[in-house]
Amino acid sequence: MDIVRDVLDTRVVDRNGREMGRVDGIVVDCQPNQPCRLAAIVIGPAALGDRLHPALGQFVRRLEKRFGLDQNRPAQIEFADVDEIETKIRLRLTISDTAVDAVEKRLRAWVGRLPGAR
Amino acid sequence: MNATIRLDRLLGREVHTANNRRFGRLEEFRAERRGDAWFIIEYVVGTAGLLERLGLGARLILGLERGGGYVVRWDQLDLSNPDRPRLTCSVDDLRRK
């Protein structure tokens, strides 16, 4: 499996097919005299920011903290919870097991209040 | 070395040879399943320059497998300093892409 080609930046859905985001980062665990083990995938704008520039990642984290959206974010999902990797990545978890939709939920409070919201 | 590393941050990083000469950039990580877990067994290092870093260039337009580059086994790469990956062997010991 090629990580950059097949895992990084790929869409992630939960057990029920709900959109969770994209693989914004990957964490590996490197022990001496062993190949590095894929530990987790990371989903969240802070992780994406990290990739572009460390300062950007920090900026996003500060923003999230400012709005109280920094709990368990960016979401780290253990590789063991990955069910299959195809054109999208399906997890064994459900979205509510993670904090990936914190921003969506917060905005939903506003969007839901607008007249005619469906 | 015992460390937790963000693999995506290694992407595009310069790899140096054992005697500290610039060698190329990390462009792909090949993983293999062993038991319950996936392990990075190979690193693909591209030697084609700036365009590689942006993921474009003749290499991609003509086909992924062409162009200069090497496949580095996990035991041939030293990641004790993730900001500066180094080969642990000589370039001659590497497999071509």
Add this chain to the structure above:
Amino acid sequence: MRKLFNLTLGVVTSIGGFVEVGSISTSAQAGAEFGFSLLWAVAAATLFLAALAEMAGRLAAVSKRSMAAAVRERFGIHFQIIPLSAELVIDTLLLTAELGGVAIAIKMLTGIGFQWWILPVGLVAWLVLWLGNFSVIEDGIGLLGMVTLSFVVAAWRLHPAAGQVAGGFVPTVPHHDITRYAFMTVSIIGATVSPYLLNFYSSGAIEEKWTEQDLWINRVTAWLGMGFGSTVAMGCLVTAAIVLGPQHVKVETYEQAAQMFVPVYGRWAVTLFALSLGIGCFGAAVEIALNAGYVLGQSLGWTWGIDKKRRDTSRFVAAFSLVLLLAVAIASIGFDPLRVTLISVALTVVIMPLVVLPFLVLMNDEQYVGRHTSGPIGNGLLATITILGALMAMVVIPLEILGG
């Protein structure tokens, strides 16, 4: 039978939705200043647009990914951040210009200053997105946009000499003002081949759930739709050439451009021009705002889609709402819509190579388009567009300064 109906509707809506502030401005100016001699530029630009749109549609139908999604997955965020940011900036500017176009059109109809209309127009555009769904929006824009056929009818009624019109399709070097001519050529291409159109088209293919079975629909919609749509831009150019050219009018305002309808439509001239301008720009404004949502949602992995419940797509809703708000804010500061139009068009040309280059890779990658990879013609066309795009990108800023 149903597919044929949908196909016809798709082609019709492409015609109705073809012209907007950029194509009307550039066609009117091109016609007024250079007669028929820039018709080839409109044709070439349409050729590029249709080819790219067909590819965007093919990508979406086979890989089930829009352009933005495919670029993120194939090239990663490091590459994508550049065209993505550029596209968002340009789209916001273009959106401002489109809102300005609608406001000016309403001013022409009511006499009330165009500044007053920016906010109401923005609000109506937002309501269309808030309450509508994809078919209603697209079909509505397309059908109402049929009023822009006034340009085609006007050109027809003016009985241009067929030989002279045909001559306009052959690229020639003009006798005067070569830098201005070159600038107009590049502007026409930039006005026609807008990056937002390509991602929007591919997003539409996903909203409509196209599959490999629909590739023929994609081909017909892209080629016939854009092809017929371009006759509207050409009609505008020809009409401007015949009516405004001899008067040596350099079109600097939309009111001047509206004069092109006087010989054919008499006292309806301003009304018809205003309706064409207004509806064309309004449709484009809605699409550009919606596309901002598409592009961000698809790149970043949000739940997106105008056919989904608004509650389930809150970030997507926030994106298209904020971009509209931003455009309204910029427009309210006070600006010259024609100038902003020409600047956005020039910037479009600058990033064109970055937009087209990913196609070269994606259209040949079986992981994305399966067995429907581009043949030698498709690749040849892409390579040509990329090279021309790069050349144009290099000259557009100097040309804007010299000939703008």
